[in-house]
Amino acid sequence: MGKGQATGDVMPAAGGAPETASPALSRERIAEAALGFLDRHSLDELSMRRLAAELGVGTMTLYGYFRSKEELLDAVSDLTFDRVALPPAEGSWREQIREVVMVVHRTLAHHPAAARIRAERPILTPGALRITEAALKSLREAGFGAEDAAGAVRLVFTYLFGFATFNPARSTADARAQATNALAALPMEDFPEMLAIADQAVAAMGGEKTFERGLDLILDGLEARLASS
């Protein structure tokens, strides 16, 4: 499926090529370049024209490797998740799930566009499902039923992608300042609760600690479900 369509990653005329010479194009190399672009710019800024220019080729050259921009973005998504290195399955089921989730979380934090690409399109490629498979194995061995395990995986997936998409990237000082200002502008009489905990509300808007606290709460819920079955 998919990846083998490239022409082989042979360097052109091995030997004293100048450093500016680029290796032969391939689906992989183009997807790689797109991923690199997306780590530096937003998804909206990625265009076939800009990407081609960055690779030093004509725009239409890319269409020799991908049928459409959508197919290219699918490849970027695959590349991202193919690279996730699964942690060894050690410790309790809770520790195992936690590790898998954190590995995916770090990937999404490092490649902010990866989650966005996936919006409304399901993830159904082997490279990505391999991660689901590992989580499922830990849960089933711990005693979760088929339905509970499937629901748990889905909940965690929704949390991972939701967090990556709807929390200010890297919770910049800028985003915090903006939020603080917006809250300060609220009328005290209509928003007593929010204003009383404004500091904590702004802190909870993003960052590692917020992610992990939410994850731990979900794991608490899973633990309770397991105990009562």
Next chain:
Amino acid sequence: MGKGQATGDVMPAAGGAPETASPALSRERIAEAALGFLDRHSLDELSMRRLAAELGVGTMTLYGYFRSKEELLDAVSDLTFDRVALPPAEGSWREQIREVVMVVHRTLAHHPAAARIRAERPILTPGALRITEAALKSLREAGFGAEDAAGAVRLVFTYLFGFATFNPARSTADARAQATNALAALPMEDFPEMLAIADQAVAAMGGEKTFERGLDLILDGLEARLASS
């Protein structure tokens, strides 16, 4: 803030105007039209040109009401959340939170684009924060500390928007068939767990039951947190 920039919703020359005559333009009426468009089409399909055409005005007319497409989308988002009718605060804190979450969930399910619009932009308008305020009130009265309450609200927000964005809309038969096929194509030796529960995995991909099961698990986690503090 904002909404009062319109010129007033006066009908033009009240009287025997033909039915095709449209009421005077206003920020509200344009945002309304955009929301209607988005309920029938995807976010990608909304363009200033198409929206203007649908309203029977020139494209540039819209720029007399909104400085940019982004500002228009913000208004659509505001409109959506302004309309959420908060349920009466009755019953236990858990019932109260559950009701608020379900009301927002129904809104997002009815207006699929609303969540997408919000990706990476925080929600900080009074109409939306009013919902947060209600949730916060229930949690604080129940005894949640400032940090726990802020974290709970954030977790629930992430779940709501993550679910709306990353689960196949309305879990159509089409999406299910696609998922079933993709799973059936996996090699049995690499995906034993996934294939053993394929039916449940596909069922968990979307739908009301999946949403509510995830929500109840989060509420279980919150309950445990409250009990242990």
Next chain:
DNA sequence: ACCTGAACACCGTTCAAGT
């Protein structure tokens, strides 16, 4: 005051052609 066409600087993609 309110509305707008033309124009500019972009898009993704088809097509017919270049080597």
Next chain:
DNA sequence: ACCTGAACACCGTTCAAGT
């Protein structure tokens, strides 16, 4: 086999003008 410019049908938005 691999690459590509021109062209088409779109975008959001600026500007200068219309009533």
